[in-house]
Amino acid sequence: MLRIATPIALLATLLFAFAQPVAAQATKYHEAPALADQVKAGKLPPVEQRLPEQPLVVPVVEKIGEYGGVWRRAFLGPADANNYVRVAYDGLFRFTPDGAEIEPKIAAGAKSSADYKEWTILLRKGARWSDGAPFTADDIVFWYKDVLLNKDLTSSLPSWVRNADGTAAKVEKLDDYTVRFTYDRPATLFLSEAANQDGSDMSYAMFLPAHYLKKFHPAYTPKEEVDRLAQAASFKAWNELFLARATPAQNPERPTMAAWMPVTRVSDPVFTIRRNPYYIGVDKEGNQLPYIDEVRFTYFADQQALNLAAIAGDFDMQARHIQMTNYPVFKDQEKTGKYRVIVWPTFGGSDAVIALNTTYTADPAIGKLMATKDFRVALSYAINRDEIKESVFLGLGEARQAVPAPWHPYFPGKEWAAKYTEFDRDKANKMLDALGLTKRDGQGIRLMENGKAATIEISVVPAFGAWPDVAQLVAKDWEAVGIKTVVQIRERALHFNMRTANQLMAEIWNEDTTAFPFTGGAKFDVRNTLGTLTIGPLYSKWLTTGGKEGVEPIEPLKRVMQLIDTARSVGHDGQVQAAQELFRIWADNVFEIGTIGLTPMVQGVVVINSKFHNVPMTIGNDWPLRTPGNARTEQFFFSK
Amino acid sequence: MTRYIVQRLLLLPFLLLVYSFVIFVIIQAPPGDFLTAYVATLSASGTSISAEQVDALRHTYGLDQPFVVQYLYWLRNLLSGNLGISLEYQRPNAELIGAQLGLTVALAVMSFVLTWLIAVPAGIYSATHQRSVIDHVLTVINYVGVATPNFMLALILMWIAFAYFGISVTGLFSPDYADAPWSVARVVDLMKHIWLPAVVLGIAGTARLTRIMRANLLDELNKPYVVTARAKGLREWRLVLRYPVRLALNPLISTIGWYLPQLFSGSLIVATVMNLPNIGPLLLRALINQDMYLAGAILLIYSFLTIVGTLLSDIALAMMDPRIRMEA
Numbered sequence: 023m024l025r026i027a028t029p030i031a032l033l034a035t036l037l038f039a040f041a042q043p044v045a046a047q048a049t050k051y052h053e054a055p056a057l058a059d060q061v062k063a064g065k066l067p068p069v070e071q072r073l074p075e076q077p078l079v080v081p082v083v084e085k086i087g088e089y090g091g092v093w094r095r096a097f098l099g100p101a102d103a104n105n106y107v108r109v110a111y112d113g114l115f116r117f118t119p120d121g122a123e124i125e126p127k128i129a130a131g132a133k134s135s136a137d138y139k140e141w142t143i144l145l146r147k148g149a150r151w152s153d154g155a156p157f158t159a160d161d162i163v164f165w166y167k168d169v170l171l172n173k174d175l176t177s178s179l180p181s182w183v184r185n186a187d188g189t190a191a192k193v194e195k196l197d198d199y200t201v202r203f204t205y206d207r208p209a210t211l212f213l214s215e216a217a218n219q220d221g222s223d224m225s226y227a228m229f230l231p232a233h234y235l236k237k238f239h240p241a242y243t244p245k246e247e248v249d250r251l252a253q254a255a256s257f258k259a260w261n262e263l264f265l266a267r268a269t270p271a272q273n274p275e276r277p278t279m280a281a282w283m284p285v286t287r288v289s290d291p292v293f294t295i296r297r298n299p300y301y302i303g304v305d306k307e308g309n310q311l312p313y314i315d316e317v318r319f320t321y322f323a324d325q326q327a328l329n330l331a332a333i334a335g336d337f338d339m340q341a342r343h344i345q346m347t348n349y350p351v352f353k354d355q356e357k358t359g360k361y362r363v364i365v366w367p368t369f370g371g372s373d374a375v376i377a378l379n380t381t382y383t384a385d386p387a388i389g390k391l392m393a394t395k396d397f398r399v400a401l402s403y404a405i406n407r408d409e410i411k412e413s414v415f416l417g418l419g420e421a422r423q424a425v426p427a428p429w430h431p432y433f434p435g436k437e438w439a440a441k442y443t444e445f446d447r448d449k450a451n452k453m454l455d456a457l458g459l460t461k462r463d464g465q466g467i468r469l470m471e472n473g474k475a476a477t478i479e480i481s482v483v484p485a486f487g488a489w490p491d492v493a494q495l496v497a498k499d500w501e502a503v504g505i506k507t508v509v510q511i512r513e514r515a516l517h518f519n520m521r522t523a524n525q526l527m528a529e530i531w532n533e534d535t536t537a538f539p540f541t542g543g544a545k546f547d548v549r550n551t552l553g554t555l556t557i558g559p560l561y562s563k564w565l566t567t568g569g570k571e572g573v574e575p576i577e578p579l580k581r582v583m584q585l586i587d588t589a590r591s592v593g594h595d596g597q598v599q600a601a602q603e604l605f606r607i608w609a610d611n612v613f614e615i616g617t618i619g620l621t622p623m624v625q626g627v628v629v630i631n632s633k634f635h636n637v638p639m640t641i642g643n644d645w646p647l648r649t650p651g652n653a654r655t656e657q658f659f660f661s662k
Numbered sequence: 663m664t665r666y667i668v669q670r671l672l673l674l675p676f677l678l679l680v681y682s683f684v685i686f687v688i689i690q691a692p693p694g695d696f697l698t699a700y701v702a703t704l705s706a707s708g709t710s711i712s713a714e715q716v717d718a719l720r721h722t723y724g725l726d727q728p729f730v731v732q733y734l735y736w737l738r739n740l741l742s743g744n745l746g747i748s749l750e751y752q753r754p755n756a757e758l759i760g761a762q763l764g765l766t767v768a769l770a771v772m773s774f775v776l777t778w779l780i781a782v783p784a785g786i787y788s789a790t791h792q793r794s795v796i797d798h799v800l801t802v803i804n805y806v807g808v809a810t811p812n813f814m815l816a817l818i819l820m821w822i823a824f825a826y827f828g829i830s831v832t833g834l835f836s837p838d839y840a841d842a843p844w845s846v847a848r849v850v851d852l853m854k855h856i857w858l859p860a861v862v863l864g865i866a867g868t869a870r871l872t873r874i875m876r877a878n879l880l881d882e883l884n885k886p887y888v889v890t891a892r893a894k895g896l897r898e899w900r901l902v903l904r905y906p907v908r909l910a911l912n913p914l915i916s917t918i919g920w921y922l923p924q925l926f927s928g929s930l931i932v933a934t935v936m937n938l939p940n941i942g943p944l945l946l947r948a949l950i951n952q953d954m955y956l957a958g959a960i961l962l963i964y965s966f967l968t969i970v971g972t973l974l975s976d977i978a979l980a981m982m983d984p985r986i987r988m989e990a
Contacts, residue, residue, distance in 0.1 A: 094837065099750070099947060100750045100751050100752070101700060101703045101704075101750055101951060102703075104704070175718075175722075176718055177714075177717050177718045177721040178714045178717050178718065179714065180712060180714045180715070181712070181714070224719075225711075225715045225718070225719070255747075255754075256739075256744055256746060256747050256754050257747060258724055258735070259724075261722050262722050262723065262747075265719075265722055266752045269752075272752045272753075286841065287753070289748075289750075289751035289752065289753050289758070290841065291840055291841060291939055292837075292840045292841040294841070318837070320833075320837060320840060321939070322832070322937050323933070323934045323937050323938075323943040323946075323947070324934050324935060324937060324943075326935070327832045327935065327936070327937040328937075330820065330824065330832065331832055333824070334824060336837065483702075483706065485705070485706035486706070513950075514699070514702035514703070514705075514706060515692065515693070515694050515698050515699040515702045515950075515952065516692065516693060516694075517702070518694065518698055518701060518702045518705075519693040519694045519698055520693075523693075531705075542712070543711070543712050543713070550713065
């Protein structure tokens with residue numbers, strides 16, 4: 023059973039971290055042989071001087087590891103930079119393996135005022151960037167003053183640093199190792215947001231190597247010089263150059279705090295990251311981490327080719343881009359002894375939901391039906407989920423609506439997870455009859471009030487492999503209750519554009535944000551225009567135009583927005599209450615018709631070299647957790 | 663002749679200008695832009711990005727500018743000899759294309775040489791031994807070769823290599839040599855890998871070329887000069903190779919200029935399936951991701967080589983066949 027604590031409950035943990043004495047014997051640290059050689063050669067200071075006064079002590083999963091080895095992985099090119107982000111997970115704070123808590127990583131800890139309006143971050147004394155320069159409060163203040171508040175670099179403020187009135191929260195340096203954030207509102211989700219401020223990301227994290235980046239910033243270097251540098255590198259303007267230089271994956275010179283630092287670029291055929299000699303973490307015996315020398319990401323142009331290489335055993339630990347449909351093949355090849363295969367199910371939700379557009383206007387008759395709750399409920403009853411589970415999900419997972427996993431405190435209860443998921447064709451037919459859809463055409467398709475056959479088009483992107491099959495099965499089930507269903511497989515970008523333009527009737531995607539309904543771009547908030555499922559693209563327009571355009575959100579969705587706003591300023595218990603009510607509303611209104619969930623569909627089939635160790639058997643698996651980053655990748659190791 | 667060449671060359675910049683506009687329009691034709699595609703890619707790998715982050719990137723990359731402004735910016739760069747920066751790779755396009763060029767050309771030349779080495783003798787043999795058993799066998803192989811899409815062939819060969827020999831034959835290098843500096847060992851490693859894609863790429867061309875060679879030669883073999891030569895006692899092989907084969911090769915040689923753009927483009931689908939690091943997949947990715955400056959740069963070079971290749975073909979033809987020359 024996982025224990026989930028939200029930031030409030032975490033305070034005790036974090037405060038404890040401040041007071042914690044140095045767990046490892048400060049005088050007796052060990053380091054990788056390669057680094058020891060460099061120290062001997064005088065190229066590197068001794069390990070005691072490279073580590074902070076109080077290093078991060080990382081617990082190991084199985085046992086204390088051995089130094090060495092190259093962790094082979096595969097990636098799909100520069101747009102797949104998150105492959106590396108998930109391995110590096112370069113945050114001041116990070117989620118624990120089960121996704122239940124947030125722990126200090128680069129930072130030493132954090133504490134808030136009683137009203138959560140003030141947050142104080144404490145840094146580790148003596149922590150250093152990968153080039154040996156000290157990491158101090160100035161690196162956070164640089165981000166705040168010169169990046170966040172610079173219009174050329176940040177055109178609109180991220181919501182997590184915004185005050186209630188839309189201005190930026192105040193960030194100030196108290197001393198070299200203490201920074202204070204001051205909001206005009208309670209910021210109870212501060213730590214969850216901070217745990218997603220990732221130094222390896224393509225966008226600016228809340229801490230940047232000021233000493234390195236100043237030479238690309240006009241506030242510190244004459245504008246002509248910065249412009250000249252931009253031009254010399256063929257960039258249009260200095261801000262483009264600054265972003266490229268600040269992104270570690272694109273610039274090996276940029277110092278980092280992560281366990282490994284890039285030595286080639288993500289645009290190279292092999293993207294290599296190598297041990298950071300100044301990494302702040304040790305194991306409990308005082309061995310400086312990481313154990314593994316190098317991670318090599320080999321470029322593959324095609325996911326199928328990548329899977330073929332994975333089946334052949336070319337990678338040491340990888341779940342990303344491994345297709346669940348290949349699971350039986352991997353299981354079969356496991357016999358060769360080259361690797362083992364484990365599964366990490368998704369972190370709640372449902373792995374294929376059919377979202378009906380409740381603001382569809384191109385055909386008002388079908389639009390009206392999709393906006394009717396009983397119509398959606400009838401369609402949910404009409405789906406034979408067992409068939410989908412067996413034929414598409416290899417018998418893994420369970421039938422469920424898009425609510426959190428049972429072990430999560432936000433879980434609203436079994437009856438809501440299973441709501442309307444039983445297969446009952448008669449009930450579906452009766453409900454559709456009751457909606458006045460009693461007349462049928464020659465093929466048995468129900469006629470709508472305008473005399474046309476009721477037709478739904480499901481747009482589907484083969485993103486995680488199996489959705490077109492789910493769509494075909496759903497289409498068959500819906501036609502059996504008299505709703506004509508067309509499956510349209512679309513290219514990704516086109517699908518996304520049609521979604522934003524309100525041209526999609528229905529689509530299949532996964533609902534993977536159920537553990538994080540209040541942070542990031544959660545799909546329950548109709549104000550999020552990006553990444554939102556197509557349950558109603560016109561609602562956000564109504565809200566942004568003050569009711570002049572778009573469609574007014576219906577009552578249950580208004581309540582959901584209220585709940586999200588409340589959760590952002592109440593403590594842990596209040597958040598749990600709000601989340602549970604949110605998911606009761608979500609399941610009851612079937613805004614998304616859930617099918618099967620808790621399968622290893624999304625990066626959940628993990629192929630691990632037999633000599634690769636300290637990988638947890640179970641783990642919270644989701645993007646906000648940076649899986650496998652939350653497995654504490656620095657303690658992974660190879661046995662000889 | 664010189665005047666004709668100069669005329670064609672003078673037309674070149676104008677044609678390229680027209681092409682640059684058409685290319686830019688077509689690349690921009692799909693809905694959305696680089697960032698829409700980027701967001702879609704992220705979502706499809708279980709990642710989210712906030713609207714503010716996307717806005718910031720769109721502003722940084724100038725994608726919020728009108729179409730004409732973006733085109734003129736690109737054109738201005740082109741005129742000063744700058745192919746621009748790839749949005750996805752964040753590196754100069756010239757550098758990206760340059761990095762792939764060597765292997766692309768090496769692979770194309772290998773499959774080209776292989777094609778000709780097999781096709782010409784096979785065609786000659788088939789024509790001189792018409793309706794023999796070997797001719798029939800070659801004919802069947804040729805038809806299969808022409809009819810099988812070569813990416814299919816690639817998949818089958820890859821599967822056989824894995825299922826029966828336990829090796830994965832993706833890429834042009836073993837993992838150890840993928841990013842190693844050039845050395846003798848690396849070249850040996852390359853040779854170990856390059857033959858398979860070269861065969862796959864060459865096979866369709868070989869089949870087609872063999873058929874053409876066979877048909878051309880059959881036309882020649884029945885001509886009176888062949889009969890005359892034979893009557894005069896010229897030895898058969900000497901006769902065939904010296905006269906009819908030379909004539910039969912003419913149509914093939916006149917199309918040799920068309921290989922120029924092909925050398926550069928790399929085979930798109932085969933290269934993607936076999937995970938070959940060449941320009942084909944680079945272009946495919948750029949188009950899918952709407953990385954317009956990179957796709958534009960590749961397509962523009964491709965257009966340039968097509969124009970030059972056609973010109974070279976015309977010149978070759980004119981040199982060989984006096985009837986085609988402009989002055990005539």
